[in-house]
Amino acid sequence: MEYKGDIYYIDLVLRGNLNAFSFIIDRHKDRMFNLAFRICGNREEAEEVAQDAFLKAFRSLKSFRKKSTFSTWLYRIVYNTSISLVRSRKNKLLSLEDFPADMIDFMRITPDEDEAEREYKNSLVNFALQKIGDEERGIITLHYYDELSIEEMSAVTGISRANIRVKLFRARQKMTEIIRTSEKKENFRQSTLHTSNFPNHE
Amino acid sequence: MNNQKNHEKDILKEYIDPERIEKAPEGFLLKTMARVRIEAGTGPVKERLLIRNLVPALAVLITISLVAFVILLPDTNGTSLIRAIAEKTGIAGVSLPQLNMDLLSGFSFPSIVSYLLIGIFMLMLFDRVLSIFFRRNA
Numbered sequence: 591m592e593y594k595g596d597i598y599y600i601d602l603v604l605r606g607n608l609n610a611f612s613f614i615i616d617r618h619k620d621r622m623f624n625l626a627f628r629i630c631g632n633r634e635e636a637e638e639v640a641q642d643a644f645l646k647a648f649r650s651l652k653s654f655r656k657k658s659t660f661s662t663w664l665y666r667i668v669y670n671t672s673i674s675l676v677r678s679r680k681n682k683l684l685s686l687e688d689f690p691a692d693m694i695d696f697m698r699i700t701p702d703e704d705e706a707e708r709e710y711k712n713s714l715v716n717f718a719l720q721k722i723g724d725e726e727r728g729i730i731t732l733h734y735y736d737e738l739s740i741e742e743m744s745a746v747t748g749i750s751r752a753n754i755r756v757k758l759f760r761a762r763q764k765m766t767e768i769i770r771t772s773e774k775k776e777n778f779r780q781s782t783l784h785t786s787n788f789p790n791h792e
Numbered sequence: 793m794n795n796q797k798n799h800e801k802d803i804l805k806e807y808i809d810p811e812r813i814e815k816a817p818e819g820f821l822l823k824t825m826a827r828v829r830i831e832a833g834t835g836p837v838k839e840r841l842l843i844r845n846l847v848p849a850l851a852v853l854i855t856i857s858l859v860a861f862v863i864l865l866p867d868t869n870g871t872s873l874i875r876a877i878a879e880k881t882g883i884a885g886v887s888l889p890q891l892n893m894d895l896l897s898g899f900s901f902p903s904i905v906s907y908l909l910i911g912i913f914m915l916m917l918f919d920r921v922l923s924i925f926f927r928r929n930a
Contacts, residue, residue, distance in 0.1 A: 608828065608829065608832055611825070611828055612821060612825050615820075615821050615824050615825065616821055619816040619820055619821060619824075620813055620814075620815045620816050621813065622816075623814060623815065623816035623817075623820070624813035624814045624815075627814040628814075633814070633817065636814070637816070637817055637820065640816065640820070640824075641820070641823060641824045641827060644824050644828070645824070645827055645828060645831060648828050648831060648832075649831065708809065708812065711806075711807045711809075712807075712809075712812055714807065715804075715807050715808055730804075734804055734805070734808040734810065735808065735810050735813055736810070737810055762802065762804060765804055766803050766804065769803060769804075769807060770803070
């Protein structure tokens with residue numbers, strides 16, 4: 591069924607049609623879950639955060655002014671809920687020093703080499719994300735996965751545009767550094783493995 | 793232009809595929825809608841405000857009635873409010889019991905009772921406030 595736009599379903603919900611809200615959830619659930627997951631770092635908390643965010647949106651649907659887009663408004667709720675949860679954690683998630691896997695591990699999961707490489711890269715990005723700050727994780731996700739503009743990211747996070755630029759630049763630098771270091775180690779591992787596989791002619 | 797150059801060098805673009813997002817788990821929509829229905833008050837768990845506060849509401853009503861009854865109790869001189877209303881409206885046959893104060897003579901409460909009553913009243917209030925607070929948090 592064709593989605594008729596957020597405003598159409600919001601109006602239906604405000605007129606008492608509760609089921610119309612399920613269309614809104616269905617439309618946005620994956621993007622919102624992804625943002626929560628990238629900030630929280632695990633699926634259980636991300637699900638809790640995304641559900642809470644939809645519930646908060648439902649409660650304050652009347653106050654949605656339609657000045658920004660509905661998705662920006664929803665992103666803001668998910669972002670704030672995720673940041674609050676991460677900051678309230680008593681036990682921080684374990685942050686490993688080195689990326690705990692290599693390409694060969696992913697080759698074991700899937701025989702398709704391209705798919706294994708994509709999975710490896712995705713895991714490496716998740717690993718690098720956990721090494722940077724909470725806000726930076728949100729900004730990286732909004733920029734690279736959701737492809738939001740600086741203005742939209744500023745509206746979602748409540749951080750000024752100038753500050754978003756600075757934080758994005760720093761986060762990008764940190765992540766690039768982590769990924770490059772992990773790649774060097776991966777290349778070293780592979781070369782060692784390759785050398786050790788040569789038959790001994792002596 | 794500068795941004796363009798930065799993007800060309802951006803290693804993260806090689807690693808992050810915007811289409812490869814973490815998808816919401818199975819049943820997410822149903823679970824969230826169940827919570828929304830409860831929130832909206834159409835679910836079975838939601839209690840109506842009146843039902844939830846029926847007992848304290850009844851208690852308050854009875855207390856107010858008793859206090860009003862005591863205030864409006866007819867005195868021996870025939871100047872009570874009820875008697876006056878009855879006379880004004882001309883309701884025939886209105887008869888209210890008269891309290892014989894002689895029966896209460898020689899009966900006195902110890903002074904601590906008044907403190908006890910105030911204490912009980914304050915505890916009731918405190919209990920009510922706490923229950924409202926915890927119910928909201930739950």
